[in-house]
Amino acid sequence: xxTLIKSLIISLLLIAATLANGFETKSEGTQTFSFKDKxxxxxxxFFSSTPLExxxxxxxxxxxxVSFDPQDIKNTLxxxxxxxxxxxxxxxxxxDKHIRSADWLDAENYPDITFEIKEVKDVKQIDKQTVAxxxxxxxxxxxxxxxxxxxxxxxxxxxxxxxxxxxxxxxLSVRASFNINLSDFGVEHMALGKKVSDEIEVNVNxxxxxKI
Numbered sequence: 001x002x003t004l005i006k007s008l009i010i011s012l013l014l015i016a017a018t019l020a021n022g023f024e025t026k027s028e029g030t031q032t033f034s035f036k037d038k039x040x041x042x043x044x045x046f047f048s049s050t051p052l053e054x055x056x057x058x059x060x061x062x063x064x065x066v067s068f069d070p071q072d073i074k075n076t077l078x079x080x081x082x083x084x085x086x087x088x089x090x091x092x093x094x095x096d097k098h099i100r101s102a103d104w105l106d107a108e109n110y111p112d113i114t115f116e117i118k119e120v121k122d123v124k125q126i127d128k129q130t131v132a133x134x135x136x137x138x139x140x141x142x143x144x145x146x147x148x149x150x151x152x153x154x155x156x157x158x159x160x161x162x163x164x165x166x167x168x169x170x171x172l173s174v175r176a177s178f179n180i181n182l183s184d185f186g187v188e189h190m191a192l193g194k195k196v197s198d199e200i201e202v203n204v205n206x207x208x209x210x211k212i
Contacts, residue, residue, distance in 0.1 A: 022071040023156040024128040025170075032067040033172040033208035035081065042206035044083050048197040055095075055196060061087035062206055066117065066172070070156060073131060074123045081204065082114040085141075103189050105142055113141045115150075115204075130155045135176065144185040152176035159211075169211025176204045 035042055040060035048055040066079030085107035086100055100107040119136035126132055131154050139148040155173040157163050163171050181198050192198050 021075075021123050022069070022073045022125075023131065025070045025156055025158055027070050027158065027170055027210075030067055030069050030076065031170065031172075031210045032065055033170075033210050034065045034212050035062050035206050035208040036212060037062070037167070037207070043204075044081075045203045045205075046088070047201040047203075048199075050193075050195060050197045052195055055090055057088050057090035057096075057099075059083040059087040059089065062204075064114075065208065066174075073133065073154070074120045077120045077133075077135075078117050080114055080116040081206070082112045085111055085113055104187060110141070110143045113139075115139050115148075118147070126153075129157060139178075139180065141180075142182075142185045142187055146180070146184055148178050148180060150176045150178035166207065167209045167212060169209040172208045172210075174204060174206050174208070178202055 042062040043058050043060050044062060045056065045058040061084045062081065063083070064079060064081035066077060066081075068077040069075075085105050088096065088099055088105070090096055090099065099105055102108070105113075116138045117135055118138060120133050121136065122132070122134040124132045133152050133154060135150045135152050137148060137150065138145050153173075153175045157171040157173070159168070159170050179199055179201050182192060182196075182200060183198050189196070
């Protein structure tokens with residue numbers, strides 16, 4: 001009897017450990033989610049705050065994909081997300097021209113800004129469809145790559161009549177945020193730290209499908 005109870009406890013602990021690393025879903029094996037959205041609903045945003053002014057901007061030109069086993073996110077999640085440097089908009093056309101110029105992000109020579117996942121830590125299951133994670137990845141801008149740490153929330157939605165209204169297939173929602181210093185990436189404009197903060201807050205809010 002004691003052996004049976006011990007076996008049951010071990011089984012329950014193994015199940016709990018598995019669920020803590022992933023989603024509860026009928027989907028099995030590695031799933032690949034593409035973030036290509038012709039409607040432009042996926043967004044990456046940035047925010048800079050200085051005593052003179054706050055600057056916020058965004059891009060809806062999001063590309064890339066991630067793949068993972070829904071039952072083992074920690075050990076299987078990989079992928080890369082990117083936006084085009086020229087797609088960044090701040091609401092003022094002249095300022096956008098400056099952002100894209102050689103003095104700042106130099107969109108002509110460095111056309112893409114990318115984040116490549118290298119490691120997943122601190123997986124915490126919030127509910128059956130949602131997990132919180134820490135993503136360690138290589139962030140590249142202005143031709144320079146640095147390792148950054150991003151807090152993220154992943155939501156897995158199995159295909160339903162409701163999700164089909166957005167796009168076909170199972171859906172993965174990713175909400176992530178992290179901060180960078182522009183000077184770490186070789187951006188050294190004279191206005192940095194005055195009109196534009198060296199520290200930039202980056203946020204990503206995107207949805208991908210495993211059927212596109």
